[in-house]
Amino acid sequence: MTDLPETNTVMVTLVKPEGQLEVFFERRPMPEPKPHEVVAKVLTTPINPSDLGLLFGGADMTTARAGTRDGLPMITADVPPAGMRAMGGRIGDALAIGNEGCGVVVKAGDSPEAQALLGKTVALLGGEMYAEYRCLPVQMVMPLPDGTDPVDGASCFVNPLTSLAFTETMRMENHNAIVHTAAASNLGQMLVKICAKDGIPLVNIVRSDAQVAILKSLGAQHIVNSSADDFMDRLIDAITETGATLGFDAIGGGKLAGQILAAMEVAAVKRMTTYSRYGSDTFKQVYIYGGLDVGPTILNRSFGLTWSLSGFLLTPFMAKAGMETVGRMRQRVVDELTTTFKSHYSHETSLTGALDVATAQAYNAKRTGEKYLIRPHG
């Protein structure tokens, strides 16, 4: 356990003031764990949409070109003025990337909690995972059952905890059913399984027949295709049937969030017995948790005055939900890692392979059904 290499290769992303993005590798000194820390060898780490926001951000990836730095691959791309404005806060800072991963603990600090993790397969949270090694405090690693495949342990946090956060939010905010968009995603498939298991009515919005088929194969009951001519009618039907007053939208841009609120209002008005010029008094909430469409959100406010559209992010949710709830959520992820929370990866790559230009452009396209897994040690 002590013969670790002297350096640790770490992927970093840098926005330069002259309007260029560079993504490359740094060879950093191998970290030395403090008493309450462990060093994990990173075996797997997924490329999530939320990682891409930091990795390539506002750069124009059609301009991406290959280079090398210290003998390792580098990608350079141009950043248009709007991208530079959006990333103003990070210009000149080389930032490490990678929200989560799975690894094995190869060195531990002196505390009993850290020592107890030595040799264990663990899920890792805390950024900077696109690296060979990662040093973390013990509370940021989650021990997995012996024999867990690192592929299954790679995505224990972002998608599993976010999908569980949706159902927890439903309970905390007194709703009874959920509407979800981009519902054929890895996260969406987890949500279908959670809701089936917990008896929560779920309206799945997808945008193609192929995605309808994916969710049907999982047993999803309410699937609405936003590309269909009768989309709004079908959405109203599904919301009327389920009574959903809570939505989670991964898309963000365009009219969809407003259409969900409008369909919820139509369903609510159907239940009213007297007319109100202000619309229904049913509270309708849609959270935007992603930005698959970074264009403007357009709300045709035909949904009364009892509504809210909000941003949603896992970290502040967990802070609000409290330790007990988060502990219960984490335990459920471990218990159902190879069933409910099974992730599917269409492609694998090495750490340096992730900076091949064609590969980077492919995963940056965020196509449904395609998900990349990095194996830093092959």
Next chain:
Amino acid sequence: MTDLPETNTVMVTLVKPEGQLEVFFERRPMPEPKPHEVVAKVLTTPINPSDLGLLFGGADMTTARAGTRDGLPMITADVPPAGMRAMGGRIGDALAIGNEGCGVVVKAGDSPEAQALLGKTVALLGGEMYAEYRCLPVQMVMPLPDGTDPVDGASCFVNPLTSLAFTETMRMENHNAIVHTAAASNLGQMLVKICAKDGIPLVNIVRSDAQVAILKSLGAQHIVNSSADDFMDRLIDAITETGATLGFDAIGGGKLAGQILAAMEVAAVKRMTTYSRYGSDTFKQVYIYGGLDVGPTILNRSFGLTWSLSGFLLTPFMAKAGMETVGRMRQRVVDELTTTFKSHYSHETSLTGALDVATAQAYNAKRTGEKYLIRPHG
């Protein structure tokens, strides 16, 4: 007190299934108060934007034409298909209009609470005020000090309680300053006075130099003109200076609500010491409480993920705030009726005069600085 006329003239608005709006008068039997009710002679009742939503709704008022019914004036106007869809719930129902007013109690039910109000000047809440008389439960009337001018008592509820609700919301939701749009309105002027008195920093957004002048004359400290070329810079400055993270928007349509969130985010990011791809963790809330622009709300989501845009309506706010808070708010309105909550009316009209076509088109234009008062008994 017993020689009341046998009938009560009441203004009603009717959407007909064939696509026409009719506003006319009905002669209804004089109401007989139940033990806990009083009948008030309506002396004054204002025309608020929220009344116009019910009065003319989605009708095209450029097509308004005069008629008569039972010898009293009537307005007929065409309703375009979009208007018919929006008003689907009220087709065929003749609805009485008028949220609030001031009157004198001319008949009372047998209960001591009702009898105690006999002869009193009272503020009235509960709809159907565009009438000669109004019968209401005692809890819907608020006794005003002897000698109160009915002009001062006409608008005791909608604008005063809404502007007070803004500052109550600020405290309940842990904000420290407020941004307000269409800030030169009657309501906006009340809010300027409340905030000055209570030491609450207030950013006033207006859209003309004339409106800037109105608020300057009231001593408002932060006034930003949305028509100016440097609007966003000035808005960011004012929000940075005040620390406002709460906004109330009367306009609804267009980019303004999103611009307020964006300016709040810029101010919040200025206070951050480390970069986050998710933006600041400062919670930013904008409430839309009116629809001066009924067009779509357009959000360029450049304000991180810690934000909320919601509808705001006085009635559910009061239900949430509770009796004690609402009682305190009502008492303050009575105490400061001729100072903080003084309303200004640019025009007065009789009940039948309100259905003159040119008059109706004028008040339906909702011009800042113009406000109409109906005096049902001249």
